Amino acid sequence: MQKTKYIWLDGRRVLWEDAQVHILTHTLHYGLGVFEGIRAYDTVDGRTAVFRLNEHIDRLFESAHILQLEIPFTREQLIDETLALLEANEMGGGYLRHLVFVGDGMMGLHPGTNKVRVSIAAWPWGAYLGEEGMEKGIRVKVSSFVRHHVNAMMTKAKAVGGYVNSILAKREAVALGYDEALMLDTEGYVSEASGENIFIVKNGVIKTTPLTSVLKGITRDCILRIAEEEGYELIEERFTRDELYVADEAFFTGTAAEITPIREVDGRNIGAGTRGPVTERIQKRYFDIVKGADARYADWLTYVGKPVGS
Numbered sequence: 001m002q003k004t005k006y007i008w009l010d011g012r013r014v015l016w017e018d019a020q021v022h023i024l025t026h027t028l029h030y031g032l033g034v035f036e037g038i039r040a041y042d043t044v045d046g047r048t049a050v051f052r053l054n055e056h057i058d059r060l061f062e063s064a065h066i067l068q069l070e071i072p073f074t075r076e077q078l079i080d081e082t083l084a085l086l087e088a089n090e091m092g093g094g095y096l097r098h099l100v101f102v103g104d105g106m107m108g109l110h111p112g113t114n115k116v117r118v119s120i121a122a123w124p125w126g127a128y129l130g131e132e133g134m135e136k137g138i139r140v141k142v143s144s145f146v147r148h149h150v151n152a153m154m155t156k157a158k159a160v161g162g163y164v165n166s167i168l169a170k171r172e173a174v175a176l177g178y179d180e181a182l183m184l185d186t187e188g189y190v191s192e193a194s195g196e197n198i199f200i201v202k203n204g205v206i207k208t209t210p211l212t213s214v215l216k217g218i219t220r221d222c223i224l225r226i227a228e229e230e231g232y233e234l235i236e237e238r239f240t241r242d243e244l245y246v247a248d249e250a251f252f253t254g255t256a257a258e259i260t261p262i263r264e265v266d267g268r269n270i271g272a273g274t275r276g277p278v279t280e281r282i283q284k285r286y287f288d289i290v291k292g293a294d295a296r297y298a299d300w301l302t303y304v305g306k307p308v309g310s
């Protein structure tokens with residue numbers, strides 16, 4: 001990973017190397033914490049903008065609310081500090097990681113009065129599932145690990161500990177030579193990947209899983225808007241793995257993964273075994289939007305630094 005100069009920790013900017021925590025940090029032991037992954041893009045006019053910053057910060061607060069973590073900053077403070085950090089790091093586009101975690105103090109499962117701490121880090125990060133995957137599609141394995149039951153983990157919270165399930169699935173898929181893992185829900189229907197939502201396309205109709213067992217992806221929400229605008233019929237309905245096997249196209253969505261085509265699942269080609277035309281069209285629209293080339297979506301971008309001309 002490419003280091004940058006500063007990390008924001010508990011209200012102040014510290015040098016990257018100095019952003020340290022105590023070994024008895026509660027979250028390190030038990031996983032109670034929430035986070036966000038956000039992207040900033042270099043826009044067509046030469047500036048840098050954070051994509052859907054408000055929605056990500058809102059989700060961070062919702063995740064914290066679900067897990068009963070009181071964030072000791074306001075939304076506005078975190079937004080301002082995010083933008084100031086990107087400016088101070090002079091890094092242009094990249095990835096942002098907001099983490100809300102429980103500090104040290106009491107041990108034992110009850111977090112007691114331990115301080116709720118917040119950090120923001122930012123660093124340059126390219127295509128999460130590889131440049132080639134963005135064009136040709138990736139190979140996916142249906143995991144032997146089941147996604148969380150909705151009453152075991154809180155699936156609407158982007159919770160630190162929830163990602164143990166994702167890591168188990170991801171490691172299994174990679175060890176078997178695949179790029180990404182797709183998990184089924186506790187009833188056996190398609191749920192989500194280790195860090196992405198999924199869409200399938202059949203006869204021009206786009207389908208995605210309902211939000212029941214999956215994270216309410218912000219990229220997923222973008223696709224719903226784009227698909228509607230492009231005139232596609234879009235259905236939010238659960239589907240089975242064999243419906244995915246016989247789809248014409250399939251793709252993952254996520255802040256890190258952006259729009260990543262799926263070319264193969266469990267050794268079966270999806271459609272022609274390459275990126276399909278609907279996926280390509282949606283991908284292009286998405287990249288235009290994040291780079292500020294589509295004026296209709298200007299309110300999804302929060303620019304870093306002063307506006308041009310001021």
Ligand code: PMP
Nearest residue numbers: 195196197215217218219254255
């Ligand atoms: N599901 C999971 C489990 C994720 O980790 C992510 C990434 N945050 C997503 C879906 C996609 O969410 P988003 O588009 O908001 O990044």
